[in-house]
Amino acid sequence: MSYRPYQQILRRKSRQIRVGRVRVGGDAPISVQTMTNTPTEDVQATIAQIRRCEEAGADIVRVSVPTPESTAALRQIVRAVEVPIVADIHFHYRRAIEAAEAGAACLRINPGNIGSKERVREVVKAARDHGCSIRIGVNAGSLERHLLEKYGEPNPEALVESALWHAAHLQEEDFHEFKISVKASDVFLAVAAYQQLAEACDHPLHIGITEAGGRRTGTVKSAIGLGSLLWAGIGDTLRVSLSAEPEEEVRVGWELLKSLGLRHRGVRIVSCPSCARQGFDVIGTVAALEERLAHIEQPITLSIIGCVVNGPGEALMTDLGVTGGGAGTHMVYRAGRTDHTVKGEAMVEHIVALVEAKAAEMAAAQAAAAAAGARKQAAE
Known part of the structure; x- marks a missing residue:
């Protein structure tokens, strides 16, 4: 967290649970999740997609298991990946029991469509027996009939009542x-319900704006809703x-x-929107750097500013920076300090090399600190 008072966020105090090895709640870092879209029965395709998500930084991945064949495949999938797997269950409570037996770290159920209280009890027993946590997933599109009759439509009160009822x-x-x-897909409804x-x-x-839309519109809606929360x-x-x-x-999360x-995590690029003052192609340079530096995990800040109006000032607050100059230099x-110059045609490769060297330096320092901590603990 920043030492500046206006940048402080005081997180709500919550109980802590585990989703496999990932702690959720309490003082644990906010985890980032996603969900596969490959047919779960296609084990190799699903594993490959999960591994791509792991490389992007996913902490938890959810997998849909609507059939007996998919829960059978889940057994292979959970053993082939690093991240904890959440089994997504709808309608068929037996899939939840099978998923728990297959090694799922968490069961996502919507009690409104899972069935009777007795069936929920059986799911709870399976979760307890196999060390699973549970996510109660209430959705504005699948509220219980009695709540729709009571409130007339999905609203914050209905969503909260449903959640606490199932809890x-x-x-x-x-x-x-x-x-x-x-x-909910409506930002106002979702935010009010979570509040x-x-x-x-x-x-x-677990927060989210469901069915937010395509890459651009969904990112904007999610940024508004999740950002507010x-x-x-x-x-x-x-x-x-x-x-x-x-x-x-x-990545958006x-x-x-x-x-x-x-x-x-990874490189945070501070870049200008570009204008006629730019000394190089800012848009193209940033696009190239985002792609070339996507593999970096260490937290590094990088400023890419087209001219000297704001470039030096932004560089003061980043680990590495480039400011556009005249004559292609x-x-x-x-x-934050001026170090050297680079020609425009070599700039992208040069910046990539600098960032990778900085990341390697940070990784080595982290490894050394971890080794020193282990030696100290062993000595005690």
């Missing part, structure tokens, strides 16, 4: 390893729901967290 069912079974979501739920309980919350300290894990590849959901200083900054 009470789990608590009656003395099961507390669960998180809750109250999603009310955050005040009504201390359960960890995160800024208010609400949210313990999130998914950005886009009609796009799941890796893109992960990370950018949201990085923009608010809630988590730091541009200034490179390290830790």
